[in-house]
Amino acid sequence: MLDTPCKPGTPRSMRDLTQHHSEIIVQMRDEMVYCLEWDATGFGHYLPFEVSMADIEAATSALKVANLPIGTVNEKKRYEPLVDIANVLQKLTLLGRCEASCQFMQQPDNFNEGKTYGANFKIDALLKLKRSAMPPSSLWSSAIPVADLAVPSRYKTVQKDAREHRKQLLGATTFCVNDDPYCTHIYGITIEDNMMAIWYFSRLH
Known part of the structure; x- marks a missing residue:
């Protein structure tokens, strides 16, 4: 059996993720489904339990x-x-x-680190794997590995920022899925004032 050396591919763009937010939301505008009630719409089937x-x-x-x-x-x-x-x-x-396999953390000023170029995004809070999926590294001393982000979250005190706010979450979750070929889906949370939404993103459908 011969071993074929694998080389990292050339990034499709040298721009950071934050420069792709508007493009991502335009390309995915027809793929988003809004559910008012979990049980009435079947969204409950997408929850982990x-x-x-x-x-x-x-x-x-x-x-x-x-x-x-x-x-x-x-x-x-x-x-x-x-x-x-x-x-x-x-x-x-x-x-x-x-x-519980995850721990809730609030780190609005911390960047994240990924295996793919361009992980310059920030999230307000996250559910992070208690047991890291990444080997120990000095790189993770201040940043959280993208592979450990189970549920990235964004929140604002006013609802007028909702569109920009959700666009940032969509960009972050898209990056997380693309960064890990084994990741089939990811959850997200947005909060604007007293309104909360739970998001489910899947590469399968």
Whole structure:
């Protein structure tokens, strides 16, 4: 058996991801489906598991005991309680589920690192794999490997920035999928003021 050496391909463009945001959203405008209700539209089938009412009640009780959430007006501070909320929720044992495999982090000022040129994007928060998919490296001291981004998230305090805001999430998730040939799908979260949307991006359909 002969081994064929693999060489990294030439980047299709030497521009960074942030310069492609508008182009990406135009090319994918006919591929996005908007669902108002998960169960009524079948979106629940795309979630990693079904959440029971008992799970919801247990989560609500745990948050009340922890005295969460607490609001504020500053953008970075306003959503900071999400970290504490996630820390409480990930300790819960859901029905028929093993322990949480991801950790919620808020790092709005950190860049990310990918195997593909152009990973110059930032995200406000993310669900990150607790056990990294990448080998130890000095490169990851300040940046989070793209392969570890399970659920990138963006948030704003006002709804008027929603389009630009979602465009940035679409660019980030597209890059994550393209960076990892084994990645079949990825989730995303956007929050504008008190409105939240869960996104599901798939290379299969």
